[in-house]
């Protein structure tokens with residue numbers, strides 16, 4: 001078969017499997033499995049490919065037709081320009097989450113100009129994408145990653161090692177095993193209301209860890225729990241920064257204000273949707 005025939009075949013099959021971003025994925029698969037990038041493709045589309053290469057491509061294509069996410073098949077994904085390893089034990093890092101990292105990095109750099117050290121906790125870390133990116137972009141910050149899932153924490157540790165990020169990891173059900181106090185608590189907790197999960201695309205619904213998605217009945221369980229307990233782990237003047245779902249802004253403002261957070265704010269992502277909730281623990285807390 002020629003590269004062109006292969007490309008057309010993949011495209012047809014992905015389309016038939018109702019894969020949303022099939023055009024992009026065709027190129028990803030060609031690059032990954034045949035080592036042929038777009039430029040090379042157009043230079044010689046009639047080049048023959050070995051049967052073996054087609055067989056190996058065919059194998060992953062079958063998995064993709066079952067809707068196994070491409071990132072799990074490839075075993076990695078890009079986030080903040082870094083390559084993170086992923087498998088079924090962790091949520092696949094989303095581009096939306098880069099907004100949270102960018103905001104956190106901006107604030108943490110400011111803090112590091114004002115004080116010698118800065119303690120950061122990434123709670124529900126999953127693949128570690130948030131905390132590890134923060135550590136790589138703010139090397140002077142001391143970063144702790146925590147997750148309730150041992151499997152997820154294994155992936156996060158591997159990613160920290162691969163990327164050369166020196167971070168602490170703690171297996172903990174929310175704050176159960178957390179000690180000390182932090183200048184920043186960052187989290188992208190599970191926030192999808194349980195009943196909504198069934199309507200999501202098969203890649204998410206069937207293959208991503210339910211524990212990383214399910215925010216219980218109203219989707220807000222982890223925000224309430226973290227906001228309530230964070231109070232005991234934040235330094236005066238410390239910040240709590242959450243990623244949120246686009247319809248959760250108002251609820252988050254009430255949750256944060258109810259717990260006594262100040263400077264509460266909802267920030268939007270590049271698509272103009274509510275994406276981040278921020279609150280500051282007061283500098284002078286009444287005894």
Ligand code: GLN
Pocket residue numbers: 090091092093094097124125126127128129130187188189190191211212213
């Ligand atoms: N913190 C990780 C991420 O943002 C995992 C989040 C999760 O498992 N809910 O991708």
